[in-house]
Amino acid sequence: MKLITKNTDYAIRALMTLASDRDRFFSAKEIAGIQDIPYHYLRSILQILTKNALIKSREGVGGGVKLIASPSRIHVSDLIIMFQGDADPGECLVKGRICSNHQTCVLRHEIKRIERMIQNQFGKITIQTLLNKEKN
Amino acid sequence: MKLITKNTDYAIRALMTLASDRDRFFSAKEIAGIQDIPYHYLRSILQILTKNALIKSREGVGGGVKLIASPSRIHVSDLIIMFQGDADPGECLVKGRICSNHQTCVLRHEIKRIERMIQNQFGKITIQTLLNKEKN
DNA sequence: ATAACTGATACTATATTGGTATCATTAAGC
DNA sequence: GCTTAATGATACCAATATAGTATCAGTTAT
Numbered sequence: 001m002k003l004i005t006k007n008t009d010y011a012i013r014a015l016m017t018l019a020s021d022r023d024r025f026f027s028a029k030e031i032a033g034i035q036d037i038p039y040h041y042l043r044s045i046l047q048i049l050t051k052n053a054l055i056k057s058r059e060g061v062g063g064g065v066k067l068i069a070s071p072s073r074i075h076v077s078d079l080i081i082m083f084q085g086d087a088d089p090g091e092c093l094v095k096g097r098i099c100s101n102h103q104t105c106v107l108r109h110e111i112k113r114i115e116r117m118i119q120n121q122f123g124k125i126t127i128q129t130l131l132n133k134e135k136n
Numbered sequence: 137m138k139l140i141t142k143n144t145d146y147a148i149r150a151l152m153t154l155a156s157d158r159d160r161f162f163s164a165k166e167i168a169g170i171q172d173i174p175y176h177y178l179r180s181i182l183q184i185l186t187k188n189a190l191i192k193s194r195e196g197v198g199g200g201v202k203l204i205a206s207p208s209r210i211h212v213s214d215l216i217i218m219f220q221g222d223a224d225p226g227e228c229l230v231k232g233r234i235c236s237n238h239q240t241c242v243l244r245h246e247i248k249r250i251e252r253m254i255q256n257q258f259g260k261i262t263i264q265t266l267l268n269k270e271k272n
Numbered sequence: 273a274t275a276a277c278t279g280a281t282a283c284t285a286t287a288t289t290g291g292t293a294t295c296a297t298t299a300a301g302c
Numbered sequence: 303g304c305t306t307a308a309t310g311a312t313a314c315c316a317a318t319a320t321a322g323t324a325t326c327a328g329t330t331a332t
Contacts, residue, residue: 001139001220001254003247006290012243027308041291047310060299063308076243084137106269107148107261110212111139114257118137121250125243133242142321163277177322183279196330197276 003118008076008083010037011045015074015127016134018055018067025064045083052082072128077119139254144212144219146173147181151210151263152270154191154203161200181219188218208264213255 013035018026028046032039046065049055054069149171154162164182168175182201185191190205 001216001251003137003250038291057309059309061307062300106266110261114139114254115137117257118250118254121253125246130242174322193278195278198331199277
């Protein structure tokens with residue numbers, strides 16, 4: 001059961017690095033080195049984070065990316081949605097007679113409930129809480 | 137976030153059909169028709185259920201498969217493990233410095249906790265509870 | 273004997289995820 | 303201004319996992 005894909009994972013780690021020094025710009029190359037993330041792949045991830053205004057970028061020599069959102073306001077649930085999409089696109093897994101007879105399918109209902117619970121759990125985890133736990 | 141894959145879903149539906157009449161054999165063809173599941177794919181799923189002793193099979197004319205486990209003892213969590221494997225095979229998602237510096241990685245720890253919670257939730261759902269909810 | 277079934281197994285197709293490459297543009301600093 | 307170090311945009315490729323198909327051998331009721 002893969003809850004978190006690599007791009008989400010890489011995003012979290014990049015953000016943790018950025019949170020370690022909020023005032024300066026880190027280049028993608030630098031972050032890739034620190035976190036051992038493939039450079040080009042990381043670049044595409046950073047672009048998404050930039051578009052979602054969690055970080056800002058500066059081009060040119062001495063440029064890079066820098067955290068602009070507060071680490072305590074960046075929830076892992078947001079990153080999951082950002083990189084893994086908003087769960088399944090409303091499609092009913094259980095087709096066939098059961099569903100057509102009963103309109104709403106019981107299994108699907110249970111799955112939805114558990115998905116909400118998961119998102120709720122990941123919503124409680126922020127970049128800040130991860131940093132805090134790391135320092136124990 | 138795909139919690140349940142199609143083979144698990146198909147297995148659940150097949151078992152619900154079998155639970156609807158525990159005394160007789162259903163052929164794969166029949167179940168495929170009732171649940172609108174691709175015949176050959178369903179056959180491979182039924183073979184796995186047979187090997188795991190949830191159902192028993194009878195070859196030849198008039199054969200098929202029949203439920204042997206009690207619907208209230210078949211937990212969706214078991215089926216998830218059966219068809220989707222035992223979560224991730226112990227591999228740490230967060231490699232690089234964070235992990236090597238701190239031995240155990242904080243994100244991984246949180247993910248593991250949530251995974252246990254999910255399995256616990258799916259452990260509370262059985263074929264029987266699904267059937268009960270369906271009949272409301 | 274035949275027809276209806278499962279067992280075993282190999283194969284193919286599709287989708288998702290992970291990763292790479294390239295060219296254009298920007299900006300610092302000599 | 304030229305060079306260099308950086309991102310923006312975008313297209314492409316590879317690897318893996320999931321979903322689905324096909325076939326042949328063996329079994330059993332009639």
